[in-house]
Amino acid sequence: MLFALVVMTIACNEPPPSIPKPRAYPRVIYPEKKLVSFNEAQCPFTTRIPMYFETLKDSLQSGKEKEFNCWYDLYCEELNGYLHMSYVPITSRKQFDGLVNDAFEMADKHNIKASYRQESVISHKDRELYGLIFEIDGPVATPLQFFVTDSTEHFLRASLYFKSAVNRDSIAPVYDYLREDVYGMIEGMAWK
Numbered sequence: 001m002l003f004a005l006v007v008m009t010i011a012c013n014e015p016p017p018s019i020p021k022p023r024a025y026p027r028v029i030y031p032e033k034k035l036v037s038f039n040e041a042q043c044p045f046t047t048r049i050p051m052y053f054e055t056l057k058d059s060l061q062s063g064k065e066k067e068f069n070c071w072y073d074l075y076c077e078e079l080n081g082y083l084h085m086s087y088v089p090i091t092s093r094k095q096f097d098g099l100v101n102d103a104f105e106m107a108d109k110h111n112i113k114a115s116y117r118q119e120s121v122i123s124h125k126d127r128e129l130y131g132l133i134f135e136i137d138g139p140v141a142t143p144l145q146f147f148v149t150d151s152t153e154h155f156l157r158a159s160l161y162f163k164s165a166v167n168r169d170s171i172a173p174v175y176d177y178l179r180e181d182v183y184g185m186i187e188g189m190a191w192k
Contacts, residue, residue, distance in 0.1 A: 043070040
């Protein structure tokens with residue numbers, strides 16, 4: 001009995017086993033929402049973009065794409081995301097139809113993993129700015145895509161990417177922050 005009492009005393013003095021802490025996400029510090037003009041000489045449109053975006057000329061152009069000199073990435077290091085923009089001048093009705101079809105195909109590629117897709121119409125007759133916004137819910141590479149056009153001369157397509165695995169629950173606050181600014185960019189856009 002004395003032996004059992006000694007063993008129980010020793011056993012009760014050990015620290016409890018460590019329990020893993022629940023998974024947490026890093027704190028996000030949002031950059032200031034000060035707007036600046038996006039008015040690149042080679043781009044036939046203007047808009048206002050948040051100052052926290054770094055404007056990077058698309059370096060992946062090759063071959064035929066070099067003729068399209070208004071391809072940019074708007075990169076935000078603090079939020080680990082970027083908006084890829086590619087402008088293409090319209091030269092024919094057939095090309096225009098192909099560009100619109102490509103925009104839908106790019107959005108459709110995410111249907112395999114998407115749980116929901118919402119399409120919002122862009123229509124500003126006063127600026128001849130028309131298009132669609134695709135918001136895709138689920139673990140997809142580009143949760144927000146859009147295209148705008150005047151249907152005769154200009155076509156701009158853009159996609160929001162994150163430089164990490166897209167778990168919509170974990171990036172929701174960052175996505176909402178960037179989404180608001182992308183919608184603001186579209187609202188402030190005008191053809192030159």
